[in-house]
Each structure stands twice: as structure tokens, then as C-alpha cells.
Amino acid sequence: MIRYALKCAEGHGFDSWFQSAAAFDDLAERGLLSCGVCGSSDVTKAIMAPRVAPSDGDSPQIADNLPVPSTPPTGALSAPDGKLQEMIQAMRKHVEENSTYVGKNFVKEARAIHDGTAPERMIHGEAAPEEAKALVEDGVQIAPLPFLPKSKAN
Structure with a gap:
């Protein structure tokens, strides 16, 4: 599984999990991705900070030193994210x-x-x-x- 930060043409940002980079590309080419806020199907990958595992064996960290989950979230991706x-x-x-x-x-x-x-x-x-x-x-x-x-x- 791979997690991508995505954005739509209207500037709304969101994350989603994909089985592989090829799976994302396939869905994008077929127009099957859409923004959960505005419904735009013009969705692209946003700039992301890479995961880097520390040499001491601790859990991976992202740029702002927050732990990165090792598995996809268990909640539904369609769950509302705000009012x-x-x-x-x-x-x-x-x-x-x-x-x-x-x-x-x-x-x-x-x-x-x-x-x-x-x-x-x-x-x-x-x-x-x-x-x-x-x-x-x-x-x-x-x-x-x-x-x-x-x-x-x-």
C-alpha cells in the first residue's frame, strides 16, 4: 500500500491509499478519482515529504517529526473530515x-x-x-x- 497526498484543481488537499503507484496511475487515467469536497475529477499528486527511517530502529518520522502510521488507517476513507x-x-x-x-x-x-x-x-x-x-x-x-x-x- 502507498499513501499519496492529493489535491484537486480547486486546491482542496486530501490523502488516499492505493495498492501501488500503478494503481493510482490507472485510476487517474480513467478519471475515477475525485475530490471529496467539490467532486472535481481533476486530481493530482501533491508534493509530499518522504518517509525516512532513523538508523536507530525507531519508527519512521515525517518532516515535522510526527510518527508515520505503519498501516493504513482503519476508518473509512469516505468518513467526513470536518464540518x-x-x-x-x-x-x-x-x-x-x-x-x-x-x-x-x-x-x-x-x-x-x-x-x-x-x-x-x-x-x-x-x-x-x-x-x-x-x-x-x-x-x-x-x-x-x-x-x-x-x-x-x-
Whole structure:
């Protein structure tokens, strides 16, 4: 296992464990990594301090002399890391429990609901920025969500 410090295009920093360097590269190439804060899939490795084992056999240390864990953390990597992430997780739960995921059909479904040709209901899904802008310009009430659908999240 290898631990990488990662950052997204928006500047959010986080750590994650990978089976190998090749496993990270494969996931990155396939666009399967995403930021837990903003959902950006533009994730890269951040600059990291190397692990250096002292010659006296003590446990490894990182640059600021904090002990480095010898095994990956036992908690879920998806566990919230602060109040903002807790709020985003609560929002995700509420959206998933109270609306229907329509995926790439979001624009079509939102227009149909707005026009009255489909039953009114809460939906969430995916739209390109231009499509979302057109919906707003046409008076369709939509809002962006601060997370990716589970099928696109890590």
C-alpha cells in the first residue's frame, strides 16, 4: 500500500491509499478519482515529504517529526473530515432519499417537468454547463450539487 497526498484543481488537499503507484496511475487515467469536497475529477499528486527511517530502529518520522502510521488507517476513507464534509454528506443523503437520479436525462426530464408534460417530482442528474445555463435562462429552477453521483465518486 502507498499513501499519496492529493489535491484537486480547486486546491482542496486530501490523502488516499492505493495498492501501488500503478494503481493510482490507472485510476487517474480513467478519471475515477475525485475530490471529496467539490467532486472535481481533476486530481493530482501533491508534493509530499518522504518517509525516512532513523538508523536507530525507531519508527519512521515525517518532516515535522510526527510518527508515520505503519498501516493504513482503519476508518473509512469516505468518513467526513470536518464540518463542511459532514454537511455535504448530509445533503447527499437528503437528495438521494428524496429525489430520483435521472443521470444524463436530467435536462430532458427537468424541461418536461417544467412544461407540465411529466409529473412534478424532485430529480437530480447530470448536465453540461451550457445545458444548465439554457435551463436557467428558460426559467427552469435548478441548482448545482456539491458532490458527484455515487457511480462517479471514488
